Amino acid sequence: MITKTIFNFCFAAIFILVAYSCSKDTDISGVNTKSINIVKNDNSELEIIFRKGDFILAFQSSGQNSINSSVKISSLNSALQTNFSINEKSNSYKLIQHKRVLSEANRLLNMVSKEEIIEISLIFEELGKSLINDSRINSSSSLFESFFFHNAIINSIKRSKINGQDCGCTPHPGYFVDKANFWCQEDYLINPKKYLEGIIKSNYKPNSTEIIVVDFLKSVENHEFISIDKLFEVIETKSAFLERIDYVYSSEMKKIARTSDDEDDDILRKPCLKGNQWGCCGNYSGCCWYKSIICLAHDYYCQTCTPRWFCLPGCVPG
């Protein structure tokens, strides 16, 4: 009798446990069933399989100094594979990764529809958020770092599809100084109000350039999120920033003393206000001919490109 009672009790307990664990990630239709499997092999291989409903996302990353990674995404309606390799041994490898991200994004651009890439990016984002808090993952490892390149590729395609423009990716400067993983600035969202609060609370006294940043944050304080490229553009335009990265990379590669009198090279070297930066009248490459407070006000107002007649053709902040 006692044995039967204990058996019934154990059976009921197991049944409840199984029912509870199954209900945790499953809704009635079973559409939102999700699971994450992580397989690690020493420090040279990482495999993450994420399943959600019809979606299967497989991230693989292997190697030590030269890391090859891929993401395969498949569902009932679509399939996509992104590939990325990175050679950490090569000089200044970080300075060219944004171009390689763009190259892969452009390759895949016509292989997916707008709806598919939006769905894929949501799944990828969900996986990313889960992994950041997962104790099984070392988020600073080189193997996992590749995950961010695939994120950038997918988001670049998504932005291109939504905006109907070429893929674009301005690298987050934090990546170059090991303060952040790879992100396209356009995808990195910040809450301007919290940023502003952080600056105010820290009692930091901004210099003349930084005051423009503070003013900008105040002007967008009511937005819940803004992409960080808008903030960085207050200090330096995207084109000037990318030009600077290219210059540093080519300098590193050539490793030559700059003795040329070539004017264009000098323009890149001199710390002059560029023709496409805020405050310079007009928008052109090279150093600024003439700067004015009027043009600074004009550039500041033209951040949103409205009204179109008031801003320069093509509407760039410069």
Added chain:
Amino acid sequence: MSLITNKTLFYLNLGIAFYFLLLFLNAYFFKIEGEFIGFLQELVTLPLLAIEIFLFVLSFIRFFSLKDKTENTYCVLSCIIISISTFLTIGSFFIK
């Protein structure tokens, strides 16, 4: 005698309206992206907006100071031109 005659005011208003009309045509139709055009546009537009508002006020002061409103065609035309120009340029900043 005033520094700016009604005739001068008329031509100034016409010039301002013509400038903003050119900006409009370039932004939506011509789309010329010359460096010098961009330079001038960025440097001159804001001051001209301020001048436009000034001329708008001045034109109406002149208009209301006229005893016979029909006696000075230049003044009346000035008011019409600058009103349309100011309404469209300043108004476009508030259209989202």
